[in-house]
Amino acid sequence: MKKNLTKNKHSENGKKQRVIFYVITALIPLLFFVFLEMGLRLVGFGNSAPLFIENPAHPSYQLPRPDVMSRYFPENAPKPSVTMEANFILKEKPKNGYRVVVQGGSTAAGFPYGLGASIAGTLDQRLKASMPGRYVEVLNTAMSAVNSYTLLDFADEIIEQKPDAVLIYAGHNEFLGILGVGSNYTAMGSGATTRWFLSLKDFRIFQLIQRIYFGLATPEESGNTVKKGNQLVTLEEQKTGQQSRTFMAKVAKNKAIAKGSSVYKAGLAQFENNMSELLAKYRKANIQVYISTIASNQADQAPFSSLPIESKFIDSTNAFFSGIGKISRQQQLRDLGSASITFLESTSADLHFKIANLALQLKQASIAKTHFALALEHDQLRFRAPSAINDIIRKLATQYNAVLVDAESELAIRSPDGIVGSAMMLEHLHPNLQGYFVISNAFYEAIAANANIKPFTKVSIDRAWRERLVLTQEEYYGFATILNLTSDYPFSQNPTTPSLPKPGDWQQQLGLDFFVKKISWLQMMETSLERYRSDNNPTMMAKAIQILADALPHNGLYNLQIAEIKFTQQRFSESLYYYQRAKRAGALGEAIDNNIKLIQAALPEVK
Template sequence: MKLSKMKKTNMKHNKSAPASRQRFIFYIIALFIPLLFFVVLEVGLRLVGFGQQVPLFIENPAHPSYQLPRPDVMSRYFPINAPTPSVTMEANFILKQKPKNGYRVIVQGGSTAAGFPYGLGASIAGTLDQRLKPSMPGRYVEVLNTAMSAINSYTLLDFADEIIAQQPDVVLIYAGHNEFLGILGVGSNYTAMGSGITTRWFLSLKDYRVFQLLQRVYFGLSSSDGSSSVAVNTDPKDILKDISTELQSGQQSRTFMAKVAKNKAIAKDSSIYYAGLEQFESNMSALLAKYSKAGIQVYISTIASNHADQAPFSSLPIESRFSNTTTALFDNTAGLNQQQRIQDLQSASSTLSSSTSADLHFKIAKLALQLQQVQIAKNHFALAVEHDQLRFRAPLAINEIIRKLAMQNSAVLVDSENQLAIRSPKGIVGSSMMLEHLHPNLQGYFVISNAFYQSMVENANIKPFANVSIERAWAERLMLAQEEYYGFATILNLLSDYPFTTQATTPSLPKPADWQQQAGQDFFLKKTSWLQMMQLSLNRYQSEDDQRMVAKTIQILADALPHNGLYNLQIAEIKFKQKRLNESLYYYQRAKLAGAIGIAIDGNIALIERALPNIH
């Protein structure tokens, strides 16, 4: 009987085993059917040409040996039928194949890193390119800008793998102001998802055509009409019809500031405040880890903003519990001598430091400056920025994160904020270095660039290295008065709208003082392009026999158009006559690559190569 029962049990087990395997296979097939569907759909969408892939780097259509960061790369984050922020990257070029003796530097960051409102000539990349070329005899130096207005740590991280593919020796980073209100920022109208995890998930999926199809359907259904559709060019020739138009993004930034801020009240210590800090720290930590793994040295800078001369954009009212203290400090001062007022200020400063009113802190700081109490002024200017609820300026915690990340990831810390403060009255960054809330003037930009340069001198271990003095670099900066006027007009335009005024107005431009300013105004008003302005200027300087300005203008044109053999040959010969051999060799090589013809090219190249190290 027992044997019979065992046989029956074994028979049941033998029958159930195949059934179990069949159910398992069925479940696997059921799970893979949706996946297979999406794979087939993805392949089909790609075959029919649906969707877009927007790489960071594209080939220069004027010369295939060069490539550049795609000016409209921001379109990679938006479906074709969605409204896209009108921010672009200024065209600048590197060789597609890095030379054996090449030294390649790539700059990342937002509008300050990009040189707004002046453009590449004032930027970190532009000024360092000019200074590093004569500093590194025998090296083919390329400094490339990938910075642009309104981007933050999400975009920097998204660019990282494509930047690594360019084999940079060094990456320079100046970023942090756009974490709250920049594109994909936590308080921005251009936010992809609700959290850092989901936003990074979005970035990882953005190139899949199925995801783009879902995006397009969503935006198509949510849009009331088709007026917001944006055509995305895929042909580099269309993207680069006129590289000078990319320099006009400053005027577009005016309207961008007016529409970017979704959350206009981000209080210190609020959940969204901490979300912005967490977003920055998480993304930048991942970014630095990528570069460390790739063996790329990173220089990351502290960031600065205008403390002394930019009032808070948005402030909470002064708390009622402080009314007696503020009245005594600001109103009941009749009959008090300066020493008594200083004593009252010192006492009130301690009491009022806990206030959340940005306007109050700014008012205290201004009074402290009047009374020569510099440390109190510094403290309350900083608190005014901390409690400014419209977060177009980064809070102090961003620099604390930058310092911590530099230490944790063996990155070189560049303290640009401190360098700007050292050169500012009373050690407080204000209008002597800044144009408005955070963009430097030409002197401020040069201070930041010099901070990076000196850090590279101390840490890059580049041999041989010929130090270019700060005086020489400033005297030879590649910036014309025309471009300075354009920057001045752009800032007037910026200041005529939100958040600097409650009602948008049309700025009144002062009458140009000379033909150079007139050319800059014509460029600003879009009566002429940047290239036309520069060619006009070159002709005028030549007619005036101003050889210094002729050489500067030719060099600017040669750097903007590396595929132009004439400009590169002309500046190569100028540098050769000046016995600046390393720079001369660089431009001779570009001229030759561009097809320039000159009987002295090969001979001069050979002569320079024998004189310089690191050629082979």
């Protein structure tokens, strides 16, 4: 009996030892990767590229990392030259703070004018004036070429900044933006795998594998792009020796995405899934979201890529367009109405664009609007979002209790015949200054109606437009940038060197000097300030000082100067903001302290 018990005990011990052995054996690969990850971090391999970094000029402020796109690409991989314009918030949100974060692509970022024309730039000064007693900060995290993957990837870090509201204007880059389904910068083949890729990007082992892959991969395997010196070129450019200048010429891998195709559906699914997860995060964090419909140039931008007219329509289209000029106006209108119905099912974007223009000539705006929209829908080169993107935005706004901002409708209302075109747009989708202001105003009105901030003093649209923080110099720079953009693909199949008009005055000359990189943005602004001062132009002096103060929160002089200007104008809420920044930057004096106390005593209690 004792012998059997001993035998059973040895048997049980043996089983336990085997289990322990198997567990250790199974853990060895895991432990290897754990130690490898720790070792790579200890030797400083790789990076995490956080969204927010400390302002090196003043530790009280932080800013979105300008080169944050580096988080998606290893050092030896071809990468787009996309950066975020520097703008700042306090590291610690004040108790009376009202913090807004803007997300989106190039339109949200204010391309080509910069931050002054952007949603964040225009709202920042307007909300400061509207919310007396609040320390208002409107932060831009938007940048060119990014889509819903980047917005979702930024979300947790944005939530950490405790924003009161997040503003979103996005959707045009789902197909051909970075990580888009038809882009040269696609990480993985599906939405789920791309999100998995993004979840792994901070692990050093993953970054090591990426480097090895891109070190060994052929150009075809690494996204149809290669490095040539410090530049990124496509395979076609490498073969022909002709190098394009614009990002749009490099990004499009899939140049034919037909409506209803598998790639088309994948782009819509990608947007809906990512935005749904994004809005769910903000709802869980109790952050109010304002999400806008998006707009593009329909009236004055021909389709980039069109299918030919279907064979069954060729004879009827030829007969229609050849005979339309030979009949009475009454018959023209009848034939146009019939043709519009007949050709509704055509998938030829060029045909719809031609019908739309004819309808405009005949002053039939309703028919024109229908076919301009169809021309956009069937444009196979998806640099402009189809209407399904706005349908998703409207649906998600309702589903997640976000405030819907209908910027598309606001732009259309202010456009001839209710069709967005060159009156509001610079090219295919970037607004001009008037268009940007309309979008910003739509967000402002939505905030005024929904933020439940008291007191809230509305700033008139006329005053906001008059005080917009964009100089003539920046307008010229934007104009030159658009000329450069439209001189290359897809606006022109063969890239050309644009001919810039001669500057009309010293302001435009400074804008040109900045465009050709003869001077920096800061040099342009400081030179402008001195010239306005010598010309005794106090209005433009104040505008230039405020632009510089906003760009350099750590500069005590500029912030003090604009604080005193606002104080003299009895714009006390704005004055207090800049006095506080000036003091934080080291500007001291009894007069400053007295003015701060006077303003604080006079401002109403915030609720």
